Amino acid sequence: MYKTYDVLIVGAGTAGSYAAYLMAKQGLSVALVERKRAEEVFKVTGDAIGKHHIEELTKSGLSISNDVFMIKYEGAELYSPDLSIKYFVAGEGYGLDIGKWAQWLINAANNSGADIIDNHTVSTPIIEGGFVKGVKASRRDGTQVELRAKVTVDASGATGVVRTKLPSQYRISEPLLPEDASYAYREIVEVDYSIPNPQNIRIYLDNNISPGGYWWFFPKSDRVANVGLGIWGRLVKENGLNPRINYEKYLASSPYVKGRKLLHTGGGIVPTRRPLASMVGPGIVAVGDAAVAVNPIHGGGIGPALLSSALASKAIIEALEKGDVSEAGLWRYNLDYLNAYGIKQAQLDVFRLMLQTLTNDQLNRGLRARILTEDEVLRMSISGNLDLSGGKKALMALRLLKVPDVARKLSLALRYMNEIKKIYINYPRDPSELNNWLAALVAKYNEYRLKLKLPLMTL
Numbered sequence: 001m002y003k004t005y006d007v008l009i010v011g012a013g014t015a016g017s018y019a020a021y022l023m024a025k026q027g028l029s030v031a032l033v034e035r036k037r038a039e040e041v042f043k044v045t046g047d048a049i050g051k052h053h054i055e056e057l058t059k060s061g062l063s064i065s066n067d068v069f070m071i072k073y074e075g076a077e078l079y080s081p082d083l084s085i086k087y088f089v090a091g092e093g094y095g096l097d098i099g100k101w102a103q104w105l106i107n108a109a110n111n112s113g114a115d116i117i118d119n120h121t122v123s124t125p126i127i128e129g130g131f132v133k134g135v136k137a138s139r140r141d142g143t144q145v146e147l148r149a150k151v152t153v154d155a156s157g158a159t160g161v162v163r164t165k166l167p168s169q170y171r172i173s174e175p176l177l178p179e180d181a182s183y184a185y186r187e188i189v190e191v192d193y194s195i196p197n198p199q200n201i202r203i204y205l206d207n208n209i210s211p212g213g214y215w216w217f218f219p220k221s222d223r224v225a226n227v228g229l230g231i232w233g234r235l236v237k238e239n240g241l242n243p244r245i246n247y248e249k250y251l252a253s254s255p256y257v258k259g260r261k262l263l264h265t266g267g268g269i270v271p272t273r274r275p276l277a278s279m280v281g282p283g284i285v286a287v288g289d290a291a292v293a294v295n296p297i298h299g300g301g302i303g304p305a306l307l308s309s310a311l312a313s314k315a316i317i318e319a320l321e322k323g324d325v326s327e328a329g330l331w332r333y334n335l336d337y338l339n340a341y342g343i344k345q346a347q348l349d350v351f352r353l354m355l356q357t358l359t360n361d362q363l364n365r366g367l368r369a370r371i372l373t374e375d376e377v378l379r380m381s382i383s384g385n386l387d388l389s390g391g392k393k394a395l396m397a398l399r400l401l402k403v404p405d406v407a408r409k410l411s412l413a414l415r416y417m418n419e420i421k422k423i424y425i426n427y428p429r430d431p432s433e434l435n436n437w438l439a440a441l442v443a444k445y446n447e448y449r450l451k452l453k454l455p456l457m458t459l
Helices: 013-023 051-059 098-111 233-239 241-248 303-321 332-355 359-366 374-383 390-400 404-425 431-451
Strands: 003-012 030-033 048-050 069-079 087-095 115-117 120-128 130-137 144-154 181-190 201-202 215-219 226-230 261-271 285-286
Touching: 003 013, 003 303, 013 030, 013 098, 013 303, 030 144, 048 051, 048 303, 051 303, 087 098, 087 374, 098 332, 115 144, 120 144, 144 303, 181 233, 181 241, 181 374, 181 404, 226 233, 226 241, 226 261, 261 374, 285 303, 303 332, 332 374, 332 404, 332 431, 359 404, 404 431
Parallel strands: 003 030, 003 144, 030 115, 069 201, 144 285
Antiparallel strands: 048 087, 069 087, 120 130, 130 144, 181 226, 181 261, 201 215, 215 226
């Protein structure tokens, strides 16, 4: 028989373990539920995280074990499809040993008082009186159990095994559609040459290798790298593309992985979209990939996972103190997330859609014309928009004259990034206003999607 907890967290990845640590540290009774053995938790990712996310993490009181870091990065190299153009965008970060990172966070949660309930596979949420009261799960031996709590946190990853099984009237149940995701495959490989400039991650745009996405080479040492690719989910579903097949066809025998010795392989679905219309429901919140807390351009989710968990934890603690875990009682999380990151995420989603319509020829010509400079790319990645002074606008206009077809798409994206921002700034402060707000958002997105000749969204 399991006790009823204050908080039940489904999934012991980055988001779930960090949320468990934060709330257990504040004295709440917390259960962290994981389908694998705790010692086996391992997430297939690019394994990279920005330095600023680590700095925020340490402010929570966590002492980070140095063995989770494999390498320090200084920036990213971005390559055109024909490899003739290279951008360098400065930005410090780290390459993680993701297995050690996972164990460190789980141990932090456990040491703070969270109960680790591993080897339990969650099947469905328990709904009583309109509220989520926990989940049904099965042990390894097939025994069915109920795990109950005042608040349930879905930290189960992109599949969102709890929230997506709620009735459709719960806005948090919104499905992740293929067009809003990337289907990825990656390998950790040891190579037989000394990797040049291992302090830089490398991103390659090429619609032959990674249609609607990119392929990457992230060094983890001078002989080991995380190498993979992502394909736009829409193309996977419509055209039957497979990231692993593309990897074998284009990368497995390439000079990049010369002497390739496999250390680990894996793949998965990566959300690449705007925030959920709502990340909360009565008695439930979502964090990390389950809440599509990501960077829509490159799919990076470790940093946003930490941020979403920190903000969700604050909202849950406040809701429990007030004795109100209704949708309205947890609503603060939506507002805090949008202010901290979600508005930027939505703007980058607009830019992402435009990028996915560009051909290799357009990418080559656009990068060659430097329609965006390295500084402008960096500014957009930080703020989600591109506010330029009069002089810089004039210089950009001159560059855009060289590639009018690409310029039209870029100008369209920049315009709608601002339009979408205006809508998100007016996100409702009360759940009763959400449907009207969402209708306005979908209408604006569909204006944009029509101009890009993309399928329309539905409510």
